[in-house]
Amino acid sequence: MQPSSLLLYRIFKFVHIPHRSYRLGRRILESGYYVSPSWFDQRISRQSELDSKIPRLIGVEGTIKYKNELFDEEKQRQQSLITRFEKIEVNLEKPFPDGEDYVLMMNANISTPHECANHIHQILKQRSALALVNGNEYWDMHRPLEQSCNLTLLHFKHDDCMPVNYAFWRSCSMLLASVIPKAFRDEYKVHIISKPFADLTGGSFICDVEVENLTDWKPTSQEIQSITSLLWDETVKAHRYERIQVSAEVASKLFADNFHRLSELEKLTEQDANRQFTIYRCGQYIELSDGPMIADTSQIGFIYLSAIHPLKKKDGSRFYRFQGIAMPKQLNINPFAFSLIRDRSKRLNSYGLDH
Numbered sequence: 001m002q003p004s005s006l007l008l009y010r011i012f013k014f015v016h017i018p019h020r021s022y023r024l025g026r027r028i029l030e031s032g033y034y035v036s037p038s039w040f041d042q043r044i045s046r047q048s049e050l051d052s053k054i055p056r057l058i059g060v061e062g063t064i065k066y067k068n069e070l071f072d073e074e075k076q077r078q079q080s081l082i083t084r085f086e087k088i089e090v091n092l093e094k095p096f097p098d099g100e101d102y103v104l105m106m107n108a109n110i111s112t113p114h115e116c117a118n119h120i121h122q123i124l125k126q127r128s129a130l131a132l133v134n135g136n137e138y139w140d141m142h143r144p145l146e147q148s149c150n151l152t153l154l155h156f157k158h159d160d161c162m163p164v165n166y167a168f169w170r171s172c173s174m175l176l177a178s179v180i181p182k183a184f185r186d187e188y189k190v191h192i193i194s195k196p197f198a199d200l201t202g203g204s205f206i207c208d209v210e211v212e213n214l215t216d217w218k219p220t221s222q223e224i225q226s227i228t229s230l231l232w233d234e235t236v237k238a239h240r241y242e243r244i245q246v247s248a249e250v251a252s253k254l255f256a257d258n259f260h261r262l263s264e265l266e267k268l269t270e271q272d273a274n275r276q277f278t279i280y281r282c283g284q285y286i287e288l289s290d291g292p293m294i295a296d297t298s299q300i301g302f303i304y305l306s307a308i309h310p311l312k313k314k315d316g317s318r319f320y321r322f323q324g325i326a327m328p329k330q331l332n333i334n335p336f337a338f339s340l341i342r343d344r345s346k347r348l349n350s351y352g353l354d355h
Helices: 005-013 037-052 059-080 113-120 122-127 162-183 221-235 248-254 259-271 335-344
Strands: 022-024 027-029 087-092 102-107 130-133 137-139 149-154 190-192 205-211 241-246 277-282 285-288 300-312 318-328
Touching (some): 059 248, 059 277, 087 113, 102 113, 113 122, 113 149, 162 190, 162 277, 190 259, 241 248, 248 277, 259 285, 300 335, 318 335
Parallel strands (some): 087 149
Antiparallel strands (some): 087 102, 190 205, 241 277, 277 285
16 A cells, blocks of 8 residues: 555655755855856846846935836837838928028928927027927927928017916926925935926916925025025036826826826826826926926026925925026026015915915
């Protein structure tokens, strides 16, 4: 009669079977079979390569890196869908007041207003902050043109400069949001509440922020100056305002660290499941916004953080309203006049607040 498998297990459990030890690369294993040290080193290398592709949201820097990789992947995916070049005719309407129109042959879904300006003159490229397509749609300078069109390049001294002013204010608001997380240590987790604002009546651009583990903070003039220095650092880098449109799924991944954005995305998706969302990137900061924005941060001249106002929501939770003031580089202003504007911008901007 054959013993049962359970009985065999009980027999072998108490029998000591000698085994060999092997040196495997830099490690000694108590059992196994021999392989060369080079195989083990290659295995470590492959595992390290695999680990580097796994997103690790460690602190502010880790989150920023992960989001930018997602942005780049989506941008490259969309560009890969363009399988052939299609020529379009762009009628550039009087880029200079006393000049004439230019007709340019460009590539659909590839060429941008910024590239059109570059074909004409370096000065035109540097000063153009916004484009107008067919007289009815404001267009980002780095957004590819989709079909043949009439194109007008707008700047800060243009006859109809208000659309450019709104884009400038919105761009400064986004730039401010990009530097605020850098001003805090990792233990003070920053949540950006507001999207880029474009309100001109309040006298300042703003950014609303929640900061975890921070209570009864009364910002000092030195802290305000430090954040202003961060703004200056970013303007000289001439970061472009890049624009892409993404699905709700991609947007949710991009803003997985921001519950305010996720809540907004959820509400908008309930209204339209196929809705596309407009995403901007400035430097390494990524934000949800309808836009448009200016061409890049080099078009920003004077820029200052004016004030930080501690505020409370209806539920009693605290948040901070950061307020700033800026002037386009193209415009010159008397220092005394700018000081008056800057002092005015310190007052609480009540835009969007419930009274």
